[in-house]
Amino acid sequence: MTELATYNFAYLDEQTKRMIRRAILKAIAIPGYQVPFASREMPMPYGWGTGGVQLTAAIIGPQDVLKVIDQGADDTTNAVSIRAFFQKVANVAVTTRTEEATIIQTRHRIPEAKLGPNQVLVYQVPIPEPLRFLEPRETETRKMHALEEYGLMHVKLYEDIARNGRIATTYAYPVKVAGRYVMDPSPTPKFDNPKMHLSDALQLFGAGREKRIYAVPPYTEVVSLDFEDHPFEVQRFDKPCALCGAEQVYLDEVILDDKGGRMFVCSDTDFCEDRRAHGHAGAMLASNGLASDGLPGGKEAAE
Amino acid sequence: MYVAVKGGEAAIANAHRLLADRRRGDRSLPAVGIDQIVAQLALAVDRVMAEASLYDRTLAALAVRQARGDMIEAIFLLRAYRTTLPRFGYSQPLDTAAMKIERRISATYKDLPGGQLLGPTFDYTHRLLDPNLLADEPVDEPMQRPAEQGRIMRVSEILDQEGLIEGDGVMPVDHEIGDLTREPLEFPMARDLRLQALARGDEGFLLALGYSTQRGYGRTHPFTGEIRIGEVEVEFDVPELGFSVSLGRIQVTECQMVNQFKGSAKAPPQFTRGYGLVFGQSERKAMAMSLVDRALRAEELGEDIVAPAQDEEFVISHSDNVQATGFVEHLKLPHYVDFQAELDLVRRMRRDFEAARDRGMDPMTEAAE
Numbered sequence: 001m002t003e004l005a006t007y008n009f010a011y012l013d014e015q016t017k018r019m020i021r022r023a024i025l026k027a028i029a030i031p032g033y034q035v036p037f038a039s040r041e042m043p044m045p046y047g048w049g050t051g052g053v054q055l056t057a058a059i060i061g062p063q064d065v066l067k068v069i070d071q072g073a074d075d076t077t078n079a080v081s082i083r084a085f086f087q088k089v090a091n092v093a094v095t096t097r098t099e100e101a102t103i104i105q106t107r108h109r110i111p112e113a114k115l116g117p118n119q120v121l122v123y124q125v126p127i128p129e130p131l132r133f134l135e136p137r138e139t140e141t142r143k144m145h146a147l148e149e150y151g152l153m154h155v156k157l158y159e160d161i162a163r164n165g166r167i168a169t170t171y172a173y174p175v176k177v178a179g180r181y182v183m184d185p186s187p188t189p190k191f192d193n194p195k196m197h198l199s200d201a202l203q204l205f206g207a208g209r210e211k212r213i214y215a216v217p218p219y220t221e222v223v224s225l226d227f228e229d230h231p232f233e234v235q236r237f238d239k240p241c242a243l244c245g246a247e248q249v250y251l252d253e254v255i256l257d258d259k260g261g262r263m264f265v266c267s268d269t270d271f272c273e274d275r276r277a278h279g280h281a282g283a284m285l286a287s288n289g290l291a292s293d294g295l296p297g298g299k300e301a302a303e
Numbered sequence: 304m305y306v307a308v309k310g311g312e313a314a315i316a317n318a319h320r321l322l323a324d325r326r327r328g329d330r331s332l333p334a335v336g337i338d339q340i341v342a343q344l345a346l347a348v349d350r351v352m353a354e355a356s357l358y359d360r361t362l363a364a365l366a367v368r369q370a371r372g373d374m375i376e377a378i379f380l381l382r383a384y385r386t387t388l389p390r391f392g393y394s395q396p397l398d399t400a401a402m403k404i405e406r407r408i409s410a411t412y413k414d415l416p417g418g419q420l421l422g423p424t425f426d427y428t429h430r431l432l433d434p435n436l437l438a439d440e441p442v443d444e445p446m447q448r449p450a451e452q453g454r455i456m457r458v459s460e461i462l463d464q465e466g467l468i469e470g471d472g473v474m475p476v477d478h479e480i481g482d483l484t485r486e487p488l489e490f491p492m493a494r495d496l497r498l499q500a501l502a503r504g505d506e507g508f509l510l511a512l513g514y515s516t517q518r519g520y521g522r523t524h525p526f527t528g529e530i531r532i533g534e535v536e537v538e539f540d541v542p543e544l545g546f547s548v549s550l551g552r553i554q555v556t557e558c559q560m561v562n563q564f565k566g567s568a569k570a571p572p573q574f575t576r577g578y579g580l581v582f583g584q585s586e587r588k589a590m591a592m593s594l595v596d597r598a599l600r601a602e603e604l605g606e607d608i609v610a611p612a613q614d615e616e617f618v619i620s621h622s623d624n625v626q627a628t629g630f631v632e633h634l635k636l637p638h639y640v641d642f643q644a645e646l647d648l649v650r651r652m653r654r655d656f657e658a659a660r661d662r663g664m665d666p667m668t669e670a671a672e
Contacts, residue, residue: 007387036487041386045379046629048636071640078636080312108640126630137616139490164652170644189644209626211487235647253643267640 010057010090016040020058020213024204027215032177033145034128039211049082050208052105052124056086059120059204060103065093067101072109072250072267079107098270108171110192112249112271115201117218123186125207128214130174130184150182153225161230170235176223177216185222191234191250196222241266242284244275326371340364349554349583350374354624355381356484356503358553358582375505379625386484393480395538395547399557399580400454402533406584409458410527411561417455422532423584458528459559459576468561468574490616497599497619498592502580504622506588512612513594521610523597524563525577532556532584556581558589562597569605 008014016038023037042050060066066086070079074096082105083094095101098111105122115121131141134152144150153174160168173190177183185193186205196203196216203216216222226232240247242263249271251264263284266272276285327334341348341364351363355378363381370376406422409415421427462468474480474495481496488496501509516523534554538547558579566572577597579589598612611617621627659665 011387013387013389036489038484038486041379041382041625043383045632046626047631047633048629050629071637075311076637077315080315084312084315107636108638126633137490138620139616165655166651168648168652170648171641187638187641189640191644209630235644250640251643252639253646267643 007089009062010060010086011043012040012054012057017058020054023213024055024058024215027204027213028202028217030181031216031220032175032181032183032214034207034212034214036211037213039208042208044081044085046209047126048078049105049107049124051206051210051213052107052122052208053082053085053206054208055122055204055206055213056103056105057090059122060086060090060092062090062092064102065095065100067095067098067104067270068106069104069109069111069268069270070107071252072111073269075269096270097274098268108187108189109250109267110188110195112246112266112268113274114195115199117200119201121199121201121203123188123203123205125184125186125205125212126209128184128205128207128210128212130172130182145181148180150176153182154227157225157227161227167226167230167232173232174225176225178220179223182225183214183216183222189235189250190224190232193222193224193232194234198222237264239264240282241272241275242282244272244280244285245282246272246275246280326369335368337361337364337368340367346584347372347374347377349581349585350506350588351377351381353582353585353588354378354503354505355385356582357381357385375624375628379628382625390485391539392542393540394550395540397535397537397555397580399531399535399555400457400460402455402531402535402555402557403450403552404455404531404533406532407455407529408527409529411458411529412461415456415458415461417451424586455531457559458561462528462561462574466573469570469576488619490619491602492615492619494596494600494603497615498578498580498596500619500622501592501595504592505624505627506585506591508622508624508627509591509595510587512598512618513591515610516594516598516612521598521601521608521613523560523577523594525594525597526561526563527590528559528561528576530556530558530586530589532586554583556583556585556589558586558593560590560593560597564604567605569603575600575604 010017012020019038023035027033027035039051039054042053044050044053056066066083067074068079068083070076073079086092087094098104098113098115102118103120103122104111104115105124107124110121129138129141131144131153134156135141135144144152157167157169160166169190171189172184172187173193175183175185175193175196185196198219198221199216200218202218205214207213224232235250237251241249241251243265246266250267252267253262253264255262341360344364344367347367348360348363351366351374352358352360355363355366357363362384363377366377366380369380404417404420406424407417407420409419459468463470474493478493481493481499483496483499488500515521517525532554534552536552537550539550540547556579560577560579562575562577564570564573564575575597577593577595577600579592579596581589581592595612595618598610599615599618601608601613602615606613608614
């Protein structure tokens with residue numbers, strides 16, 4: 001019992017890859033439709049990116065360059081773990097640089113840099129069904145999609161406005177894809193929703209535990225649900241990134257001390273680092289020289 | 304500072320090294336052997352095999368050791384290995400009537416053909432901690448009996464002679480037995496897939512659901528028609544040969560629950576059945592499975608669906624402990640991007656609330672206007 005198993009390139013056997021590729025093709029052909037697939041047990045837990053990992057495993061080839069991010073950062077533990085997995089089982093080149101990657105697997109963010117036509121963005125999805133928290137039954141939600149019966153979602157958004165004066169959905173904000181299917185963009189902040197619209201890159205979504213794959217093909221309309229008098233709007237931050245000075249980007253709040261001190265820094269570590277390499281500097285970087293001590297976008301991420 | 308937990312590869316490697324150290328424990332003690340786990344923690348090994356859906360005692364014992372005795376982690380390890388194995392084909396249905404029986408009891412008849420055999424059971428032991436087990440005291444050899452020859456009829460067959468119990472049931476001719484490890488689940492599902500899901504379902508979850516039916520949440524009036532534990536032969540179907548070949552014997556636990564049924568628009572008054580079949584020796588799991596199987600047949604038998612145990616989508620969607628533990632535990636992954644979005648929203652809403660209050664208005668009615 002010295003050798004338990006020899007694993008195929010990218011872990012999954014070729015039959016399984018073929019099954020997943022078929023589901024991907026179907027998903028691309030019906031943008032926003034959730035295609036059931038025979039999700040496999042993966043050597044990492046359900047809920048930790050098994051859907052994204054299966055998609056990546058099914059599409060990756062020896063020539064690909066892989067980038068994995070979690071919360072926008074390359075150096076978060078689970079991103080490190082998934083990247084190491086593909087280095088081990090597929091021996092592919094990996095990168096933290098968005099522009100170099102051919103496949104970017106992500107959890108909770110879309111990179112700030114515009115993606116190109118030769119890139120695929122693979123999303124890890126926990127709950128693929130945008131209607132799930134309105135209707136817990138799969139049998140019902142499938143019917144609602146089939147009949148394009150999305151009134152319940154609009155009622156939910158309306159009730160938000162009635163109760164709170166605004167739509168109180170800040171992430172996993174529902175979108176309509178190609179004028180037909182309402183889709184969950186995965187728990188990305190709604191800040192990222194506009195980046196999905198008419199993207200040059202193919203966007204694939206994998207939910208391993210829930211056994212669903214869906215896709216947004218390149219140049220597809222992705223519209224966030226809203227009302228004429230309450231148009232969709234994204235989060236805005238009062239200050240630029242404290243490290244690179246970027247504006248109009250999504251920021252993480254970092255607590256600096258126990259006296260209420262905090263700073264806001266780019267959630268996209270590669271974007272932040274790239275700006276700093278090009279001479280941009282935010283307020284904290286200039287005063288404290290924090291560039292290389294393991295802060296987001298610091299030296300560690302580059303290694 | 305929180306960003307410090309944005310660990311690099313070194314942190315992960317060090318954590319795993321520490322885990323390996325803790326797993327091994329005190330180096331002055333001998334490591335527990337795989338054969339010892341197979342022999343002495345046999346029921347733990349059985350549970351791992353059952354819920355991982357892989358019959359291999361050595362690998363299951365390895366998983367138990369690697370998981371430091373965490374059963375769900377061990378099940379997960381074995382499942383993740385199982386999924387990489389090639390699928391050569393499918394076996395013939397097991398003939399449990401031809402089982403080499405080690406234990407067989409019926410609660411519905413005092414005596415019956417084949418007899419009542421207690422076998423190696425915890426039943427009727429007094430749960431007193433045994434000081435002899437603190438040391439390795441010698442254990443007596445067990446009593447032996449000659450093995451029975453031929454089939455041991457099932458209780459369901461006895462009742463069937465009078466037509467008092469539903470039959471085994473037949474699937475439509477064109478029905479192919481499903482395989483939930485190869486096809487995505489779809490609801491509603493046929494009983495074959497449901498039983499597959501229950502067979503690998505979490506013992507604790509099924510136990511609680513079965514228990515809930517006994518307490519009135521979807522009552523099924525159960526009697527333990529029969530439980531049998533023993534070895535059965537697995538025959539592998541080889542289409543190229545036109546006959547099946549024996550792969551060997553496996554130990555299984557089978558439970559047939561007999562349930563009183565008053566009849567409905569869909570079915571006449573008769574006894575109905577719930578079925579449980581589990582790898583290895585696990586009566587608790589097999590009994591719970593058969594209770595839940597019967598409860599889930601509510602729709603088929605025309606009963607009102609009023610309780611969680613009768614709700615197929617609820618039960619089957621949540622019975623898999625590898626899925627459940629993954630999703631529950633994923634909450635410890637970073638979520639600070641989403642949390643930032645929520646922080647921003649709560650701050651805005653509080654600003655609105657306080658502004659309205661300062662103007663002397665009821666903040667909650669203003670929002671609606």
